[in-house]
Amino acid sequence: MLDAVVVGAGPNGLTAAVELARRGFSVAVFEARDTVGGGARTEELTLPGFHHDPCSAAHPLGINSPAFRALPLERYGLEWLHAELPMAHPFTDGTAAVLSRSVGETAASLGPRDAGTYRRLVEPFLHQWDTLIRDFMSLPLTALPRDPVTLARFGLVGLPPSTWLMRRFRDERAKALFAGLVAHVMAPLGGLATGAIGLVFALAAHARGWPVARGGSQSISDALTAYLKDLGGTVHTDYEVKRLDDLPPARAYVFDTSPTALARIAGFGRSYEGYRYGPGVFKIDYALDGPVPWTAQEARRTTTVQIGADSAEIGTALRAASREGRAPDRPFMITVQPSVVDPTRAPAGKQVFWAYGHVPSGWTGDLTEAMERQLERFAPGFSDRVLARATAGPPELAARNANYVGGDIGTGAFTGLQTLLRPRLSLSPYDTPHPAVFICSSATPPGPGVHGMSGHNAAKAVWRRLRQT
Ligand SMILES: Cc1cc2nc3c(=O)[nH]c(=O)nc-3n(C[C@H](O)[C@H](O)[C@H](O)COP(=O)(O)OP(=O)(O)OC[C@H]3O[C@@H](n4cnc5c(N)ncnc54)[C@H](O)[C@@H]3O)c2cc1C
Numbered sequence: 001m002l003d004a005v006v007v008g009a010g011p012n013g014l015t016a017a018v019e020l021a022r023r024g025f026s027v028a029v030f031e032a033r034d035t036v037g038g039g040a041r042t043e044e045l046t047l048p049g050f051h052h053d054p055c056s057a058a059h060p061l062g063i064n065s066p067a068f069r070a071l072p073l074e075r076y077g078l079e080w081l082h083a084e085l086p087m088a089h090p091f092t093d094g095t096a097a098v099l100s101r102s103v104g105e106t107a108a109s110l111g112p113r114d115a116g117t118y119r120r121l122v123e124p125f126l127h128q129w130d131t132l133i134r135d136f137m138s139l140p141l142t143a144l145p146r147d148p149v150t151l152a153r154f155g156l157v158g159l160p161p162s163t164w165l166m167r168r169f170r171d172e173r174a175k176a177l178f179a180g181l182v183a184h185v186m187a188p189l190g191g192l193a194t195g196a197i198g199l200v201f202a203l204a205a206h207a208r209g210w211p212v213a214r215g216g217s218q219s220i221s222d223a224l225t226a227y228l229k230d231l232g233g234t235v236h237t238d239y240e241v242k243r244l245d246d247l248p249p250a251r252a253y254v255f256d257t258s259p260t261a262l263a264r265i266a267g268f269g270r271s272y273e274g275y276r277y278g279p280g281v282f283k284i285d286y287a288l289d290g291p292v293p294w295t296a297q298e299a300r301r302t303t304t305v306q307i308g309a310d311s312a313e314i315g316t317a318l319r320a321a322s323r324e325g326r327a328p329d330r331p332f333m334i335t336v337q338p339s340v341v342d343p344t345r346a347p348a349g350k351q352v353f354w355a356y357g358h359v360p361s362g363w364t365g366d367l368t369e370a371m372e373r374q375l376e377r378f379a380p381g382f383s384d385r386v387l388a389r390a391t392a393g394p395p396e397l398a399a400r401n402a403n404y405v406g407g408d409i410g411t412g413a414f415t416g417l418q419t420l421l422r423p424r425l426s427l428s429p430y431d432t433p434h435p436a437v438f439i440c441s442s443a444t445p446p447g448p449g450v451h452g453m454s455g456h457n458a459a460k461a462v463w464r465r466l467r468q469t
Contacts, residue, residue: 002026002250003466007241007265008441010038010403013256014224015067015452016440019459020254021231025466029233030247032240035218036225038256038401039409040450042216045285046388049347052285053217054392054400055409057336057354058304060086060204061449062220063211066134067456076223079214081303081341086210089177089306090296090378097177098298099205106206109298114174121168122202125154129207136200137446137453143460158196162187165195172310178202179314180306183332185448186278186358187414188322189315194414212303212338216345220450241265244437251469252462254438256455258403258411259423262432262439271433275423275443278414279321280394280407282331282367283356287388291351292337294379303340307333307355307374321358322415331357331370350387361406362394403441410448411441422447430458438462 003025006017014036017027035041039055046052062068063080087099098109103122107115125132128150135145136154145151157165162182166175166189181198182189204210213219225235241247244266255262259272291300299305308314309330317328339351346352357371368391375382392400394407403411412422422429423443430438440458442448 002028002248004252004254004462005030005247005250006254006256007247008032008038008256008403009036009221009225009235009237010256010441011040011220011224011450011452012440012442012455012458013038013254014221014228015455016254016256016459016462017233018071018224018228018231019456020462021228021233023463025463027228027233028248029228029235030239030241031235031237032402034238036235036237037218037221038403040217040221042218045390046287050287050350050352051216051345052352052390053338053354054283054285056217056450057212057338058210059213059450060201060210061451063208064133064204065451065453066137067452071227073220073223073227076226078219078223080211081214082209082211083301083303083341085298085302086205087304087306088296088298088302089180090294090299091173091176092309092377094295096296096298097173098302099177099202099210101206101209103206110169110174110177111171113170117168118174121157122199122206125150125199125203126206129203137451138457154196154199158199159193160195161190161192162194162198163190165198166311175311176308176314177306179311180308180332183314183318184334185410185414186318186322187419188318191415191419192417193419210304212336212342214342214344216338217450251466252436252438254440254458254462256441257439258405258441259439259443260405261402266432266434266437268433272423276413276415276418277361277405277408278410278412280359280361280363280397281356281409282359282363282371283354283392283397284368284371285390286353286355286386287346288351288353288385289387290349290385291340292353292379293381293385296378299378303337305335305337307335307378309377318358321360325360327359327363327365327367327370328357329370330374331367333357333371333374359394359407361408363407364393364395366391366393411443414447420445428461430461435465
C-alpha cells in the first residue's frame, strides 16, 4: 500500500508529491497527458526549433514561492532568466509605465502626481515581503501567520476592490498599470480582494523580478519530477483517472484536478455543485521573424508586456468576457517574449512570442484579428514579423487540460467569497467529504499561478492526517 497517490502532474500535484516524498512517504503520480507539467510545459507548437509555452511563461509567483524556494530545483536544471525590466505597460503615445526591480524607477514611470502615492503604497509591505508572501500564500489555516500585524495591514489595503485602491492614483498611467496587474487572474476590477492581487504582482516584481525559465516552463516541471524521482517517487503518464478504482491502494489520494472532476471521480455527488468557473482565454503562440517592434522602448527591455490603452479599456474588456458574454472589441492582453533573454527558445535571429485575451467561458470564436489589431496599436508592423501562429480558444484549452473548464485558466472564478474561500466554504479547503481524499489544484488557496503553494499547503494537510492514522 502506497502512502499517497497524486492525480495530475501540474505544478501543484508535483509539489504535493515532492513535499510528501521529502518526508519519507511513498508517493506515485498519475497524469492524463503523455508528459508532465500541466500548465507549466513547453512544446514545438508552430515550426521546428521554436519552443513555445502553451500555458504559463512568466513567473513572478514561481520565483517568489516559499514552496519552490525551499526545494533544490536549480540543482535539477531550473534557471530563472531576468530581463532588464520585469514588466512594461506601453501606451498609445509611445511611452510606457514599467514595473522595475527599483520602486523609484517604477514610481518615476507613473508620472510626478502618482510617484509618491505608489512609493507609500508598496514600500511598507516590501520591507516585510518574505514573511508577508508566506503568510498570504499559506492562508487560510495550514499555518499561523508569522507576522499577523503586517498581514492585517495588507488585508485592510488589499481586501477592498482594486477600484478603491486605484482611486488613490490621479493619472491614467498608474491606474492602467494596476488594472492590468489585477487582470492577470481574470478578476473583475470591482471584485473582493482584487486590490491584493494587483499588489502581490507588483511586490513580487520588486522583490525578486518577473523571470522566465531557461528552455521554457517545462523545465520547472522537469525539475520537480527529477527531484521527486530521486526521492523515490514514481510518475505514470498517459494515465487518465476516471474512477478511484483506477488507482492503486493508498492511504491518501491527492487530486490536482478541478473540483468538478474530483466529485465525478470520487463519487462526491453534489459536494462542489456551487463552485463557479470564470471566463476563458484565447491564446496565440507566435513564431516571429525578429523581435516585436514595440514603439515604447521599455517594452523591448522586458519579457512581459501588458496591453491595454487605459484602465477603462481594460475594465470594459474584462466586463465583456466575464459579465456580458461577448468577446471584447479591444482585448486586454498579457504578452510574453521569452526570447528577449533566452536564446534557446528559437533559431538565431527569430523569436517566440505569446499573447492571450479574455473571452467568455466556452467561447468558440476566433479572437486572432482583434488581438493583432490591438498589437498593431502598440507595435506597428507586428503582423509582418509573423512566421507562424498556433491558436487555442476555450474548447482547445479545455481539451488539452481538463482543469481549464470552459477555458478558465484559473480553474475557478475570482468573484465574491470564492476569491478567498475556495473550492467551498471550509476552514480546511484541501479536505474533501472523504477523509482519505484531498484536493491540491489551483481551485484551492492561494489560487492560480505556477507557485506550487496549493500543493504545498495540501501536502501539509495530508501528512498531518497520515501521521494521525
Ligand atoms: C494560457 C495560459 C497562460 C498562463 N500563464 C501563466 C503565467 O504566465 N504564469 C503563471 O504563474 N501561471 C500562468 N498560467 C496559470 C498556470 O498555468 C496554472 O495556474 C497552474 O498550472 C495551475 O497548476 P495546477 O497544478 O493546479 O494545475 P495544472 O497545471 O492545470 O495541472 C493539472 C494536471 O492534472 C492533469 N489531470 C487533470 N485531470 C486528470 C485526471 N482525471 N487524471 C489524470 N490527470 C489529470 C492535467 O492533465 C494536468 O497535467 C497560465 C495558464 C494558461 C492556460
